[in-house]
Amino acid sequence: GNSVTQMEGPVTLSEEAFLTINCTYTATGYPSLFWYVQYPGEGLQLLLKATKADDKGSNKGFEATYRKETTSFHLEKGSVQVSDSAVYFCALDSNDYKLSFGAGTTVTVRA
Amino acid sequence: DTAVSQTPKYLVTQMGNDKSIKCEQNLGHDTMYWYKQDSKKFLKIMFSYNNKELIINETVPNRFSPKSPDKAHLNLHINSLELGDSAVYFCASSPASSSYEQYFGPGTRLTVT
Numbered sequence: 001g002n003s004v005t006q007m008e009g010p011v012t013l014s015e016e017a018f019l020t021i022n023c024t025y026t027a028t029g030y031p032s033l034f035w036y037v038q039y040p041g042e043g044l045q046l047l048l049k050a051t052k053a054d055d056k057g058s059n060k061g062f063e064a065t066y067r068k069e070t071t072s073f074h075l076e077k078g079s080v081q082v083s084d085s086a087v088y089f090c091a092l093d094s095n096d097y098k099l100s101f102g103a104g105t106t107v108t109v110r111a
Numbered sequence: 112d113t114a115v116s117q118t119p120k121y122l123v124t125q126m127g128n129d130k131s132i133k134c135e136q137n138l139g140h141d142t143m144y145w146y147k148q149d150s151k152k153f154l155k156i157m158f159s160y161n162n163k164e165l166i167i168n169e170t171v172p173n174r175f176s177p178k179s180p181d182k183a184h185l186n187l188h189i190n191s192l193e194l195g196d197s198a199v200y201f202c203a204s205s206p207a208s209s210s211y212e213q214y215f216g217p218g219t220r221l222t223v224t
Contacts, residue, residue: 034212036215038152042217042218043115043201043215043216043217043218044154044201044203044215045215046212046213049212087152089154096167097142097144097159097161097166097167098144098156098159098167098169099144099146099154099156099213100156101153101154101155103151103152103153104152104153104154106152
């Protein structure tokens with residue numbers, strides 16, 4: 001079956017530090033890959049996505065590249081802000097009417 | 112305009128009670144979902160509906176019964192609530208499966224005492 005493994009948290013950083021959250025997946029076929037973000041007390045919202053190998057998703061300074069050869073979709077941001085404090089979820093969709101989520105990584109950015 | 116809305120936002124009830132959570136989307140999407148998020152933030156699919164038809168029932172106890180009266184609504188009814196049902200329940204919708212973003216509601220925090 002499909003599965004997503006992402007870096008365990010929590011992660012605590014200072015403002016302007018570099019953030020990377022590792023994500024690897026197991027899936028049949030050619031899944032679409034997503035990063036969702038959950039701010040405190042809110043629902044999930046899409047941060048970025050990639051639908052085929054070598055695609056790069058980007059949004060709000062975050063980037064992730066779909067690497068089929070390493071089955072990875074690592075999330076990166078060059079300079080984090082306090083407002084980036086949230087829980088980040090890696091997810092995949094294999095066209096089977098559901099998202100399979102990683103366990104989530106809690107990120108705290110301190111001023 | 113709220114894209115995906117859920118009511119109530121908070122629900123506190125006692126074991127053995129029956130409760131419902133409502134979900135509505137105004138995006139014109141064909142597919143709707145229920146997810147459960149546990150206390151460790153882990154998210155798991157419960158149900159998927161496409162054009163009002165049940166597509167996925169992910170080994171959820173039959174005390175949970177989803178109902179989709181039309182494409183814009185997917186309600187979740189829970190019978191005989193148990194302590195382990197305490198969680199945050201998220202409704203979501205998408206145009207179709209795969210490649211498309213799922214839009215999530217704000218969640219319903221259910222606490223069973």
